[in-house]
Amino acid sequence: MTPAADGFRMPAEWEPHARTWMAFPTDNPTFDGEDALHEARQAWAAVANTIARYEPVVMLANTGESADARYYLDVGIKVLERPLDDAWMRDIGPTFLVDGKGGLAAADWVFNGWGAQSWARWELDAQVGAAVTDFAGAVTYRSRMVNEGGGIHVDGEGTVLLTETVQLDPERNPGWTKADVERELRDFLGVRRCVWLPRGLTKDYGMYGTRGHIDIVAAFVRPGVVVAHQQPDPAHPDHEVCRENIAVLRKEGFEVVEVLAPTVTEVDGAPVDYSYINHYLANGAVVLCAFDDPRDQEAADLFGKLFPNRTVELVDAREIFAGGGGIHCITQQQPEVSRPGHAR
Template sequence: MTFRMPPEWAPHERTWMAWPGPNPTFTNEEELAEARAAWASVARAVRRFEPVTMVVGPGQLDSARALLGPDVELVERELDDAWMRDIGPTFVKNANGELAAVDWVFNGWGAQDWARWEHDSKIARHVADLAGVPVLPSPLVNEGGAIHVDGEGTVLLTDTVQLGAGRNPEWTREEVEAEIHAKLGTTKAIWLPHGLAGDYGLYGTQGHVDIVAAFAKPGVVVVHSQQDPAHPDHERSRLYVDLLRGRTDAKGRTLEIVEIPAPTVLKDEEGDWVDYSYINHYLCNGGVVLCGFDDPNDEIAAGIFRRLFPERIVTLVDARAIFAGGGGIHCITQQQPKV
């Protein structure tokens, strides 16, 4: 029986996360402490709306409990890093409402020099086992942040991820699409050529789509809009809008494009271009957990999301410490659909 990935706005059973531990992403105790505080803020924000299970590395339960409080479930498993969207399974459902977990091949975002994945490559199966659902193994190197679906047959992808040399060098576009469609129940792929400029630096994913564009509902796509011509993403975001505007989805609808202005800050403390983006949000039951940057555009973005999701409560959570490690709120959460 065919399985399908529900859209993120469909009801959830729970959210899965992974607790930051000492690893190459967080290079010192100060960075690790900042990351843990940020992960905990996201977990508590999500917990207002649905259960949260945090996978925690051995010996780190006390540090997690101290920041997370009693309402977040903790389970102990070996971890390398803390990006549950990418190391965890992609949950799918069939017509009978039965749940399964797609286990993509995880290789450290294209076998990057700094990455470790001995334990993270097994987390999808651990989570599936904890959730009590069967595993659907895939031979495709892929991550959850590299796909976004509308739940009605359409998936967003990027050339530099699924077709990148570090992930699937021998695969053709047609072969990638066939495997994606087989596992997600989709029928139409819309490809973008790359991700944001900052996503190709140290700790970058080499082009995840979930920081660039995301479905807000069937036929509606929110797109990152860098409005300052000084930033390299100015041209990139114009390209994404131009490529998506006028495209049709699997149902034949012309996509409505909603541009989300990027934060006003352009560079980090080291002088590198930031890829701060409000697109990397997370939808949970009755809520939108939105990346905040202590920026004037935070409230502008929140207002747009309130209009897009009038039935949901929008919560801004400071995501700067998460972005310093290479991702955002969407990158550290993974939804388990309700059955």
């Protein structure tokens, strides 16, 4: 049986959470050297400590590194040891599902290092999804599709956003068609409509990139309304990428709120793909990437209008982006389960 056949669906991120799951940075090629690892741990901890003011946080730490994690984390954050390769919980962890009857389940995707990339290690991370669902007491449904949580974004009412270059990547799912992917997503997320964008941001196809994750270019803020990354500089390679993605979203009937890219496009002469789209919704809060950029406050004001009942928390995400992702990429929500007739 599939999750959808058993009545499960992936809820929207703005629905109530029981907790947030994260993974603590450990020594690996993503964090090159002691200084880089320390800076990453500070950045991950800043996100965790911010979220912990709004909902419980559970941090997985590599075997023997729970004391290291405790040094950086606030006292209320729970730390569990589990062998890890890397620290991108959105991608290595499960996708949690609910049935509205008090049931909690999870889709456990196949993980292969973002398409078997040469620098990646994933033997341990490929087992994290099952470990998290076990810790959470959720029913596990194992998919046969290579997928990461950052490659999908749902509205909780039957629609999922995704990009052609992720799930159709020949290094992820060789031979799969759009129909194959859509069938798996219908079965595992309970969606009915799949909206494909052509590609992700240009930098996301380089070293430590994901080859086009959706959660850096577009995200639902409520059913029918999508925030989309907009690069206003015509000379920037993402200008045309954003124009095409936004055109697709509007053609599909969505109200699109364009969010201007940060003004900083390079660091030490290397391109960056800084984006405010890669935010995380915690209970009562929007945890928004900050880049010490003139547009940080502009983005915060915009998200404050989109989520008037949540506090916008700006958290410096530059070190996270240096490793290939953002705040959304290092977090994974576990939804609160509800029963018919019970207040949520």
